[in-house]
Amino acid sequence: xxxxxxxxxxxxxxxxxxxxxxxxxxxxxxxxxxxxxxxxxxxxxxxxxxxxxxxxxxxxxxxxxxxxxxxxxxxxxxxxxxxxxxxxxxxxxxxxxxxxxxxxxxxxxxxxxxxxxxxxxxxxxxxxxxxxxxxxxxxxxxxxxxxxxxxxxxxxxxxxxxxxxxxxxxxxxxxxxxxxxxxxxxxxx
Numbered sequence: 001x002x003x004x005x006x007x008x009x010x011x012x013x014x015x016x017x018x019x020x021x022x023x024x025x026x027x028x029x030x031x032x033x034x035x036x037x038x039x040x041x042x043x044x045x046x047x048x049x050x051x052x053x054x055x056x057x058x059x060x061x062x063x064x065x066x067x068x069x070x071x072x073x074x075x076x077x078x079x080x081x082x083x084x085x086x087x088x089x090x091x092x093x094x095x096x097x098x099x100x101x102x103x104x105x106x107x108x109x110x111x112x113x114x115x116x117x118x119x120x121x122x123x124x125x126x127x128x129x130x131x132x133x134x135x136x137x138x139x140x141x142x143x144x145x146x147x148x149x150x151x152x153x154x155x156x157x158x159x160x161x162x163x164x165x166x167x168x169x170x171x172x173x174x175x176x177x178x179x180x181x182x183x184x185x186x187x188x189x
Contacts, residue, residue, distance in 0.1 A: 050143030
């Protein structure tokens with residue numbers, strides 16, 4: 001029959017026990033440090049990474065500006081909605097000078113068509129900065145990835161330390177058995 005009593009005890013590794021070894025206490029502290037590192041370190045790493053990524057994306061939005069450009073070459077016809085091709089374009093920089101360069105534009109455009117490109121503070125072509133929504137999503141994913149990385153490293157390090165403790169305990173048991181085992185015979189009493 002099963003009784004309603006619980007057989008395990010909370011914090012059993014810290015309780016006074018004549019069978020408790022130094023390694024058991026060390027392992028208990030390792031497990032406690034692991035969970036503290038996962039809770040605090042993982043959260044902190046995730047928040048800091050997400051904030052840093054969001055700051056970078058905000059800086060990109062502030063530094064990059066859209067400009068109208070004229071295509072100098074035709075692009076192949078578009079076979080799908082997402083098809084893009086390299087084309088020679090000309091645009092006017094922020095200083096008023098005419099600039100030319102190659103960049104990806106939508107397929108199926110003719111020479112002389114206009115398109116919107118993005119430039120940096122020096123007037124060089126660059127990629128479109130992420131929108132606030134895209135930046136928030138990407139920052140969240142980067143934060144979650146860094147939190148998982150910290151958690152994985154913590155679990156790996158703690159697992160390696162516990163493996164070393166287990167090896168040490170097994171060696172101690174072997175040495176103790178070498179001392180006690182020969183004294184055992186058919187009659188123990």
